[in-house]
Amino acid sequence: MNDPDGPAASARRRLLVLGGSTEASELIRAIDSEGSSVEVVLSYAGRTATRTSSPKGVEVRVGGFGGTEGLANHLRSDGITAMIDATHPFAARMPFHAAAACRSVKVPLLRIVRPAWAPEPADRWIRVTTVDDAARAVHHLPAARVLLTIGRQELGAFAECEATFVARCIDPPEIGVLPGATILLGRAPFTLEDELDVIRDHRIDLVVSKNAGGEATRAKLDAARQLGIPVIMIARPPAPPVDTVERVQDALDWIAECIGALA
Numbered sequence: 001m002n003d004p005d006g007p008a009a010s011a012r013r014r015l016l017v018l019g020g021s022t023e024a025s026e027l028i029r030a031i032d033s034e035g036s037s038v039e040v041v042l043s044y045a046g047r048t049a050t051r052t053s054s055p056k057g058v059e060v061r062v063g064g065f066g067g068t069e070g071l072a073n074h075l076r077s078d079g080i081t082a083m084i085d086a087t088h089p090f091a092a093r094m095p096f097h098a099a100a101a102c103r104s105v106k107v108p109l110l111r112i113v114r115p116a117w118a119p120e121p122a123d124r125w126i127r128v129t130t131v132d133d134a135a136r137a138v139h140h141l142p143a144a145r146v147l148l149t150i151g152r153q154e155l156g157a158f159a160e161c162e163a164t165f166v167a168r169c170i171d172p173p174e175i176g177v178l179p180g181a182t183i184l185l186g187r188a189p190f191t192l193e194d195e196l197d198v199i200r201d202h203r204i205d206l207v208v209s210k211n212a213g214g215e216a217t218r219a220k221l222d223a224a225r226q227l228g229i230p231v232i233m234i235a236r237p238p239a240p241p242v243d244t245v246e247r248v249q250d251a252l253d254w255i256a257e258c259i260g261a262l263a
Contacts, residue, residue, distance in 0.1 A: 013259045014039045016075070016083045018098060022216060023112050024086035026248045028058055031255070038259065041078070045087075045094070071101035081259050084251060085111040085242075090210050092237040099240035108258050111244040112251045114213040116236060117221065124230040131157045134208050134232045138163055143206035143230075147199065148181075149220060150210050150234065155181070166202045188216035195223035208232045 041059045065071035085098045102109035135157040146163045152173035165181040
């Protein structure tokens with residue numbers, strides 16, 4: 001790797017964290033609380049206008065890298081020592097870009113992704129592979145009022161369905177993307193009482209969810225189970241074969257072993 005700034009620069013330890021998940025925020029806070037000497041760069045894709053705050057010493061960048069080649073160039077030019085992919089479990093392209101870029105410039109990579117949800121005995125899940133599959137399932141089900149909890153980017157897939165939709169998003173979707181839908185703006189975590197109120201107030205008889213895992217949005221599944229409402233559950237996209245952990249503590253251990261930056 002080029003070292004234009006000499007020995008002092010080569011001793012720097014810079015960790016690039018690809019954010020977008022609860023685990024990314026937890027990891028950044030944990031590194032900060034350790035009093036680590038590592039220089040942390042937190043990168044967001046910029047898909048939402050509202051982001052959680054980061055500790056003062058964390059460098060934040062927003063936007064893409066320009067594919068695999070652009071990310072590889074960034075790793076070289078920014079002197080990145082190691083990278084953690086803590087993108088959302090439904091980030092479809094970035095995990096593959098990260099894997100290829102790190103492989104090409106020989107930068108260690110770890111992916112942290114929380115476990116997927118698993119159905120409980122009383123759940124009424126309808127498993128599908130993609131958002132388009134979910135829309136086709138809605139089209140063929142007798143449901144009249146559907147709660148969409150898939151974010152704002154893919155609401156248009158349901159535009160041809162005849163059901164009445166309530167869509168919950170962090171930020172408002174584009175005008176007209178899902179005509180007639182009721183838009184609820186909110187950021188997790190949501191309580192069981194929150195979800196029961198939404199389902200009852202809007203007379204929901206079907207929930208559509210991505211299998212994001214975690215506790216922050218799990219309550220909608222508990223509410224659906226309690227009320228006997230079916231859930232169309234969209235599977236996670238494929239992921240590259242890279243070192244992967246499920247817990248923030250395991251990621252901290254990896255950082256300590258990989259770049260020796262945590263006391």
